[in-house]
Amino acid sequence: MSQKTGVPPSHRFTKSLPVDFRFMGSPTSDVVGYADINLETDGVTNLSSPGKNGDSGVKVVERVGNGVADTEQGNEDSPYSGNVKLAENSPSVGDEDLDSTTAPFPSVSKSSNGHRWSDITSYATKKKVQSWFQLPNGNWELGRIMSTSGMESVISLPAGKVLKVNSDSLIPANPDILDGVDDLMQLSYLNEPSVLFNLRYRYNQDMIYTKAGPVLVAINPFKKVLLYGNDYIEAYKNKSIESPHVYAIADTAIREMTRDEVNQSIIISGESGAGKTETAKIAMQYLAVLGGGSGIEYEILKTNPILEAFGNAKTLRNDNSSRFGKLIEIHLVNLEKYLEPRFKPFGFVLHMAVLLEKSRVVQCAGGERSYHIFYQLCAGAPRALRGKFVAIVIFL
Ligand SMILES: Nc1ncnc2c1ncn2[C@@H]1O[C@H](COP(=O)(O)OP(=O)(O)OP(=O)(O)O)[C@@H](O)[C@H]1O
Incomplete structure (x- = not known):
């Protein structure tokens, strides 16, 4: 099978989080010794890395399972610790001729769970389907299997690189x-590089939403994308568009609530700066339009800036980080059976803010700020009063 020739070069590799990734901490001391990639003149790439004592040992990362399903199996420290196993000081690919079947190559140690990909991998190598190979620096590269002998495969990567690797690592x-x-x-094939590749492929075309069964994966575009507004809302309402979207999730929730007369919940999760707050607002925007247009829905949406003034602050990761947990309850009144496609206006929206980070009022890390409201107070106050506010802030 040919490589993804129609795919722009920037799409052909994809990168995992480093195996020593910690959400907010610093890398641990037991890090993987990432190998340097040296492109030899004969086009064969050798993986080499100085070991602790200056030897050429390299720690090789083994993928032992399906990245999507396995993320829940790891310990709480590393999102990928359930998936990876380090084979320390394994020999690296040497300078040997590729024809030499005894040439060392990154070894792969089996995990106690067994190698769940081995059946599929042997099928893939037999059929010479294109395969992903993870370089020691964490990048996944798409390769074409050129030949397979025993447990070794020779793969060609983009830019003419050729590697001899353990077939199990493909x-x-x-x-x-x-x-x-x-x-x-x-x-x-539902595996980590394929998922990352698909998300990246869509993201590069401003398709920031992708479904994973009933779950919607949203990638923060950090720019304006033309996916919102009344035209889109109408299209999702009329079901004339079926691309994954927050609007579609909100639409399903409200329709199933009407049909089954059961309350619905939309859970939005992600790390700081992932876009949860924006996503919640986008969902509410859809519900507001669907609500019937009494105007009260829009007033409710306008309460967001007030809530954010008291509960949001600039952090190193997000200029408008919510420093509290948020539960938004939207109550629909006079909901008559089978009222579709038009719903009665909202009764009210209940915002519940929990676990506010109180310590931020008096202390915050370098480069971060306290709650927006303090700065807004200073900015809006008459000059004399502003001086007093600033003095209080400095005193605190
Ligand atoms: N759909 C989007 N379109 C454009 N920009 C977005 C979108 N979602 C998020 N952003 C950008 O990302 C920034 C961070 O998003 P947001 O505040 O929603 O993150 P968060 O997950 O709620 O973070 P925190 O947990 O720190 O509160 C926003 O201020 C905005 O600039």
Whole structure:
């Protein structure tokens, strides 16, 4: 099978979080010794890395399972610790001729869970399907299997690199026809690099939403994307558009509530700066339009800046970080059976703020700020009063 020739070069590799990734902490001391990639003149890439004592030992990362499902299995420290196993001081690919079947290559140690990809991998190598290979620096590269002998495969990577690798370390890639599918469940091979590749492929075309079965994956675009507004809302309401979207999630929630007469919840989770607050507002925007247009919905949406003034602050990760947990309850009144497609206006929206980070009022880390309201107070106050406010802030 050919490589993804229609794919721009920037899409052909994808990167995992480093195996020593910690959410807010610093890398641990037991880090993987990432190998340097040296492109030899004969086009064969050798993996080499100075070991602790200056030897050429390299720690090799083994992928032992399906990245999507396994993220829940790891310990709480590392999101990928359930998936990876370090084979320390394994020999690196040497300078030997590729024809030499005894040439050392990054070894892969089996995990106690067994190698769940081995069946699929052997099928993939037999059929020479395009495969993903993880370089020691964490990048996944899409390669074409040139030959396989025993447990070794020779793969060609983009830019003419050729590698001899353990066949078990290859992870099958999906055919080109599945590039950028709407729902990750449609992928023939559901593995970490394929998921990352698909998300990245869509993201590069401003398709920031992708379904993973009933779950919506949203990637923060950090720029204005033309996916919102009344035209889109109308289209999702009329079901004339089916691309994954927050609007579609909100639409499903309200329709199922009407049909089953059961309350619905939308849970939005992600790390700081991922876009949870914006996503919640986008969902509320859809519900507001669907609500019928009494005007009260828009007033409710306007309460967000007030809530954010008291509960949001600039952090190193997010200029408008919510420093509290938020539960938003939207109550619909006079909801008559089978009222679709038009719903009665909202009764009220209940915001519940919990676990406010109180310490931020008196102390915050360098480069961060206290709650927006303090700065807004100073900015809006008459000059004499402003001086007093600033004095209080300094005194605190
Ligand atoms: N859909 C989007 N379109 C454009 N920009 C977005 C979108 N979602 C998020 N952003 C940008 O990312 C920034 C951070 O998003 P947001 O405040 O929603 O993150 P968060 O997950 O709520 O973070 P925290 O947990 O720190 O409160 C926003 O201020 C905005 O600039």
